[in-house]
Amino acid sequence: MINDIKLKEDKNKLISNKLQNFICEAVNSLMTINQLELEYIVYKLLKSKKVPMTKLEIIDRLYFLKEIKIENLELILNYYNFIHMGKAGYYYSEEEKSIENNIFNIIYKIKYIEGIDICTLVCNLLSKMGKPLSVHEIEFYLDTIIKIDEEELIEIMSNCNDFKLVGYNTYALSKWDKYKEIIYDFNIDINRVKKHSNITRRNWEIFKMYELNTEKTTYQKIGQQYSITRERVRQIVGKVKRKVRHHIYKKQFEKYIYFVDGLIIKNGLLCLDYEKHIIQLKEVFGDHDIVEAINLLNFIYDKLIIIDNKYCYQKDKYYRIVNYLDYLVEKLGESFVGIKELNSIYDELRVQKWREKELIKLLINKDSRFHIDKVGNTCYFTKESFDRYCILYSIFNKIDEPVHYSIVMEEYTDIIGEDTNPRLILSYLDRRKDLFVRTFTGTYALREWGYDEHVFTIDLVIELLEEKQCVMHYSDIYEFIKDKTQSKKQTVYTLMQFDDRIASLGCGYYGLTSQVEKNSANLKYYSNIVAEDNKRRLGYLLGKSINKYGNTTITYRVTEIMFNSYCIKIPKVFNIELNKDIHLFDCRYNRYYCKFYETENNLYGINSFFKQNEIEEGEIIILEIISTNVIRIFKKEEYKKKYKTFDSKKYEKYVDILVDRDDEIIEIVDLESLIKFGLKYGFVHYEDLKKVDISSKYDDLFELMADLDERGVRFK
């Protein structure tokens, strides 16, 4: 029993001994390394690297550590459960190597993390580098080992005696004598300059007023203020200028330039109306007027620029932006408007800080050649100042095809950001004929696309008819022109109906009025429109004209339909005014009684004339409208050979009384109207002859009278 217990105790003892030994062994091995930092650093390094590293690479990477014993490093690499050995080298992984070793991992991890001494690390880093480093650089080097932000680093370093500040956020080791510690006090530095150079308070004020004030003043004004001459002011300013610019002061103010420069790099841009930035500036410049101080620095170094009295930026960077904008415009070449996303501008200028982006936006907005759209993502620009035409141009470029102006208006509203009067868009498009082309009603395109100016549909029809030299059916006309216009078929039809230049031949056939009249006897002109499918028939109306006696004549080709319908159709478009009852005369002055129905424009009863005169199909007949109720009808041959003036007097009872109306009386002042009057009324007053100059046609009055007599005109 005792044995048993003893055995058990022994066994326990054995186990606890074993564990104890195990822990001791592990701790001892750690002790042999004796560099907790090193363990932690290697751990961090491998963890931060995503790829395995060889031993040499690790040593190389940790160059800033004072000394690394290879055997220690090997122990670390091989011992810790989170460090694994792969083909390419050592790497970090969370997967466990073995369970036992985890104990130490947990025990020490916490210890290491807290135990690291940043001051020592930075000390080592600086002495390794052998030169001052900025906080930014230090942070960069320490990055693999420890994450620490700049503010914290500054805090730690400024409280440690090992370091001294030798530039803006730049530290050196205290023991380095060749680097002097910097103390920022702008007022002291300025006063030192004034004292050393014997600049009087008044002279400094004058200098300040002339050179450092943002509001430019003149020597004259300053002179008046101090009761000295303009010339004296100029001398004073020149003198102070020379002194301030002296090289010995240059060094003195350099630190401020670095300071401001550093602030700009950190913030992207200094906003002189932003409290946080002002606080930072005040730490160095104290109560000194900041704009004035920067102006002074600029006076010496010419490195900064103040924009709108509000922003402070590096001069070279500012000009880079300005030059970039010029470059963009330059690159446009022949093109009228360029478009660029703001983001790509930022990228090309390699700008990331939002304040810098805002500055670029501001500069673009100030530049009249540029325009930023309402949403603020797209930047438009042109060679000269950017106006509404440029916006319209860019809209067309975006749409890339002829488009109705209402769509353009929507886009325009989007860019401008305010409602636009559609009428206004139209007038813009209309006023820049060099840029825009109207391709159809309401549809516009860019001229550079090569579109033709919109031709009126009716002009297209006329062009076609002139080219074809024949009468055409309106469906065919439409087929020919539909590619050149956006008009609908019905529209083409309607337009043809109302145009004087086009004659309607009925049944959908149309020809040029001039051609129809000229070719009234030319069957060939019409023959090529005889349709094959019977639905389209040859037209029967050939044209309307006024003959030399002032009467309206209408020419027809006699068709089968005319025989069958007992009527002749007078197109409405001719605007012929007729009474209901018509007296139709032939050239032998036989009278036929007809009826005219205005609504249908039909002349009924014509058939009896056709029969009596043995008129055949295809023959051409001419109606001469004498008055609203008298029409003369001729066969074409008769009209040519047997035409005689209609004797209105003889057929007085048929002729409309309108003939005698006052407004019908022609005042006889020239030969033409004299003859016209005579032919119409059969007589001429002797008195009227006195008014007429006949010298161009007749040698004497006798010759005229003989001529008139021959034409049946007598004196009264």
Add this chain to the structure above:
DNA sequence: AGGATTTCACTCGCGCACCA
């Protein structure tokens, strides 16, 4: 009956003219 042709009533595009 249904496609072809004609008519009607309407909208809105655009030229002209004027003003600031």
Add this chain to the structure above:
DNA sequence: TGGTGCGCGAGTGAAATCCT
């Protein structure tokens, strides 16, 4: 040059009518 009012007429959709 930019903005606007007016009125004509180019262009449209659909109904009416024609025609076989």
